[in-house]
Amino acid sequence: MIIFDKITKHYGSHKALDNVSFSIRPREFVILVGPSGAGKTTLIKLLLCEEKPTFGSITIDGKDIHLLQEKYIPYYRRQIGVVFQDFKLLPSQTVEENVAFAMQVSGKPDSEINKEVAKILELVGLKDKAHNFPRELSGGEIQRVAIARALVFRPQFLIADEPTGNLDPANAWEITKLLLKINSLGTTVLLATHNRDIVNSINKRVINMEDGRIVKDRRKGKYDYK
Amino acid sequence: MLIYLNRILRSAMSGFKRNGWLSLVAVFIMTQALLLISIFASLNLVIGASIQAVNERIDVAIFFKETVNQSEAITLKSQVEQIDGVKQVIYVSSQDALAKFLADHRNRDSILGVVSKDENFLPASLEVKVTDPYLIEGIVGQITKGEGGELISQTSLEDNQKLIEQLRNFGGFVQRSSLLLALALIIIALLIIFNTIRITIFTRREEIEIMKLVGATDWYIRWPFIIEGMLYGIIATALSLVLLYIGYLTLAKPMVANYLISTTDSPVFTVGFFAFLAILQLVVGLVVGGVSSYWATRKHLHV
Numbered sequence: 292m293i294i295f296d297k298i299t300k301h302y303g304s305h306k307a308l309d310n311v312s313f314s315i316r317p318r319e320f321v322i323l324v325g326p327s328g329a330g331k332t333t334l335i336k337l338l339l340c341e342e343k344p345t346f347g348s349i350t351i352d353g354k355d356i357h358l359l360q361e362k363y364i365p366y367y368r369r370q371i372g373v374v375f376q377d378f379k380l381l382p383s384q385t386v387e388e389n390v391a392f393a394m395q396v397s398g399k400p401d402s403e404i405n406k407e408v409a410k411i412l413e414l415v416g417l418k419d420k421a422h423n424f425p426r427e428l429s430g431g432e433i434q435r436v437a438i439a440r441a442l443v444f445r446p447q448f449l450i451a452d453e454p455t456g457n458l459d460p461a462n463a464w465e466i467t468k469l470l471l472k473i474n475s476l477g478t479t480v481l482l483a484t485h486n487r488d489i490v491n492s493i494n495k496r497v498i499n500m501e502d503g504r505i506v507k508d509r510r511k512g513k514y515d516y517k
Numbered sequence: 518m519l520i521y522l523n524r525i526l527r528s529a530m531s532g533f534k535r536n537g538w539l540s541l542v543a544v545f546i547m548t549q550a551l552l553l554i555s556i557f558a559s560l561n562l563v564i565g566a567s568i569q570a571v572n573e574r575i576d577v578a579i580f581f582k583e584t585v586n587q588s589e590a591i592t593l594k595s596q597v598e599q600i601d602g603v604k605q606v607i608y609v610s611s612q613d614a615l616a617k618f619l620a621d622h623r624n625r626d627s628i629l630g631v632v633s634k635d636e637n638f639l640p641a642s643l644e645v646k647v648t649d650p651y652l653i654e655g656i657v658g659q660i661t662k663g664e665g666g667e668l669i670s671q672t673s674l675e676d677n678q679k680l681i682e683q684l685r686n687f688g689g690f691v692q693r694s695s696l697l698l699a700l701a702l703i704i705i706a707l708l709i710i711f712n713t714i715r716i717t718i719f720t721r722r723e724e725i726e727i728m729k730l731v732g733a734t735d736w737y738i739r740w741p742f743i744i745e746g747m748l749y750g751i752i753a754t755a756l757s758l759v760l761l762y763i764g765y766l767t768l769a770k771p772m773v774a775n776y777l778i779s780t781t782d783s784p785v786f787t788v789g790f791f792a793f794l795a796i797l798q799l800v801v802g803l804v805v806g807g808v809s810s811y812w813a814t815r816k817h818l819h820v
Contacts, residue, residue: 339730361735362734362735365729365732365733365734365735365737366732366734367732368729368730368731368732369731379723379726379727379730380727381723381724381727392727392728392731393731393732395524396728396731396732396733396737397732398520399520400520401520440731444731444732
């Protein structure tokens with residue numbers, strides 16, 4: 292259970308988030324929609340402990356994540372998978388190395404890493420491309436590598452910030468289906484997106500944000516913007 | 518733990534290789550700094566050995582007036598022995614002095630011709646050895662101004678003093694100038710390594726950002742850079758030790774053999790001294806490399 296409790300975030304005089312409260316239940320699939328500047332990215336930054344809220348708190352399973360000591364933040368981040376619009380892969384490393392990289396950071400032995408990476412690549416359907424470099428892949432495939440990397444720690448919670456923003460409709464659908472599959476396997480998913488077709492066709496909970504506030508929160512929502 | 522170490526080391530090595538010529542410059546400057554420190558330490562040693570040699574060879578001689586008899590002289594000898602810093606006092610009687618003089622000049626007939634064994638013109642004296650050359654003046658002062666002062670006609674202090682003073686001055690000059698130069702080079706090395714690491718951080722900023730996102734700890738990100746800096750120190754130490762040894766064989770060794778006044782047979786440059794130099798260089802190299810890269814990560818690595 293993730294609870295956002297009266298979160299407010301100021302950047303100077305600008306209010307990026309204004310008294311935002313909602314909660315996400317385990318295994319839920321939540322879509323965050325809203326125009327640029329609505330506060331989606333700020334919300335995700337707070338969730339990743341990259342920034343601290345000006346007021347309010349975010350608690351995960353009863354623990355306020357912003358009360359974590361600095362040195363525990365890396366360990367906290369390993370429990371959360373993140374996927375970005377710009378993928379953030381290392382161009383000089385192969386698919387396999389990119390995914391393994393995340394596990395090396397945590398000090399896992401090579402044998403365990405190899406086993407785990409193979410499993411994850413199979414899950415995202417990139418087993419055959421393990422030794423390819425990102426530049427040799429399509430946009431959708433690259434994003435699947437990023438998802439694979441986000442999943443290596445078997446997180447309970449996956450955050451996807453505009454993961455389909457750089458993809459064509461077919462690839463966007465591939466990624467969305469993959470996220471749904473991951474969700475069905477038991478991972479909570481928070482998806483921030485601009486993609487109307489996807490929001491309208493998957494029938495999941497939609498939270499609409501505008502000017503740093505939540506304006507709608509519906510169990511089976513639609514994309515309401517033009 | 519070992520896994521971490523392995524991965525951090527590998528990352529540091531790749532950083533070193535990626536920086537190419539910049540790494541070389543850093544190593545080069547560091548090598549020069551280390552060399553200077555070693556030369557400074559070596560000169561210090563040589564000058565120390567020279568001063569010691571001078572002291573051991575020409576001790577202070579205290580000459581008695583002709584009227585002083587042997588028992589008075591022996592009394593003064595035991596008094597002098599009580600003074601702090603006095604290592605040894607030898608009484609040289611008038612006859613002893615003559616015998617030594619004749620022995621020293623046995624091949625020079627012209628000198629021997631004018632010396633008559635019956636009319637001994639050489640005074641009796643005390644030869645005083647001290648533990649530390651810096652104490653000589655004080656000790657001689659104590660003797661001449663003390664109770665036995667009126668027994669003494671003159672001392673050899675003035676002659677010795679000049680030589681020792683010159684050695685001390687030269688030593689001080691060499692010490693100051695080499696230390697200053699070494700310090701300047703160390704600062705330059707610090708700055709260059711700092712800059713090298715800064716560039717490494719810059720070229721790797723993407724990787725660092727991703728590392729943070731996937732939950733790498735601060736130190737996991739930071740250590741490769743610090744080790745890269747220390748690597749510069751280690752390589753510079755190895756280089757400067759090789760250069761130093763070549764310099765020792767071609768320059769220092771013949772010089773010491775030819776010019777150094779030494780009564781002792783023990784060599785000036787011992788294996789122990791080289792070990793000391795190696796450790797000194799390694800410590801300075803590691804500290805300078807490590808500190809400058811740590812400083813760079815503090816300033817430019819926003820973890």
